[in-house]
Amino acid sequence: MDTPMTPEQSLRLIESMISQAKQSFSRMSFYFLTWGVLLTLAMLATQVWSGVDPEVRHGAPWGVAGAVGGALSAWYGARQSRKEEVLNPMDRIINWLWASFVIALLLVLFTTLLAGGDPGIPITLMTGIPTFLTGQIMRFRPLVLGGVLFWVAGVAMQLVPEADVRTALYCAAMVLGYIVPGILLMRKENGVRPA
Amino acid sequence: MAFAPLDPVLHNQLRLAIVSLLVSVEQADFNHLLERTGATRGNLSVQISKLKEAGYIQVTKGLRDNYPNTVCRLTPEGLHAFEGYVKAIKDYLHH
Structure with missing residues (x-):
């Protein structure tokens, strides 16, 4: 790399390196896959449990999913921060985006439950925001579409009263909005081109 | 028209590649720079020692x-020098 450079070559080198640096994001697929699977299972467990005992509100699966997901995310985040080769300012923005989402989610959850309402729809709609923005920041279209899917699912859940259909819509949004983009992102992070 | 001389520290492929990478990130470690620059x-x-x-x-x-x-991170002086280098390169290209 010690050969003389023309101004054109210098500019091309700068552009190429900056472009590479902008694509240096932390590995995020773990979070989408973990939360996607846990929340889908929580929704299915709630639905099954409600069929067995329809008189009681069944929040336990959500509590378990939240605790397990939180613990796994904290463990993975700490492990990754020790291994990370590069610190990209966009990573910091994505982290704050998700942190603010979790705070808003907990506030919506508690205030809605205190008022005796169902937080499922507002949380589904809210989930679209960080998913969509993360996809835009990373320029990763499956996550952008995943965010849009959460919005579509949230609106559809509002329009249908049947619990079974709402469950199906939520699970579909989780699978297509979190799990599928998570798998595609993992393939990208591992350097595997989609088939 | 006289052109500003190009900064000899930056007018080297590997040093320019390192600084260009560091412009867009907060910090990067040796292995990352090794992988990206080849x-x-x-x-x-x-070259890291020369930039330091x-x-x-x-x-x-x-x-x-x-x-x-x-771990390497760009200093304010490095950023200033990089901006000056880019401006000088653009002046060369536009005239």
């Missing part, structure tokens, strides 16, 4: 998982 360990090490001597980058040596780890 340089040899020895050459990268030499010029005050363009800050180098922090530490341990990660019990292995030596070198």
Whole structure:
């Protein structure tokens, strides 16, 4: 790399390196896959449990999913921060985006439950925001579409009263909005081109 | 018209590649720079030292998982020099 450079070559080198640096994001697929699977299972467990005992509100699966997901995310985040080769300012923005989402989610959850309402729809709609923005920041279209899917699912859940259909819509949004983009992102992070 | 002379510290492919990478990130370690630039360990090490001597980058040596780890980050002087270099290159190209 010690050969003389023309101004054109210098500019091309700068552009190429900056472009590479902008694509240096932390590995995020773990979070989408973990939360996607846990929340889908929580929704299915709630639905099954409600069929067995329809008189009681069944929040336990959500509590378990939240605790397990939180613990796994904290463990993975700490492990990754020790291994990370590069610190990209966009990573910091994505982290704050998700942190603010979790705070808003907990506030919506508690205030809605205190008022005796169902937080499922507002949380589904809210989930679209960080998913969509993360996809835009990373320029990763499956996550952008995943965010849009959460919005579509949230609106559809509002329009249908049947619990079974709402469950199906939520699970579909989780699978297509979190799990599928998570798998595609993992393939990208591992350097595997989609088939 | 007289052109501003190009900064000799930056007008080198590997040093320019290192600084260009560091412009867009907060910090990057030696292995990341090695992978992105495709340089040899020895050459990268030499060019990092030259950039450090010029005050363009800050180098922090530490341990990660019990292995030596070198982390580089651009200094304000480095950013200023890079901006000046880009401006000078554009002047050359536009005239």
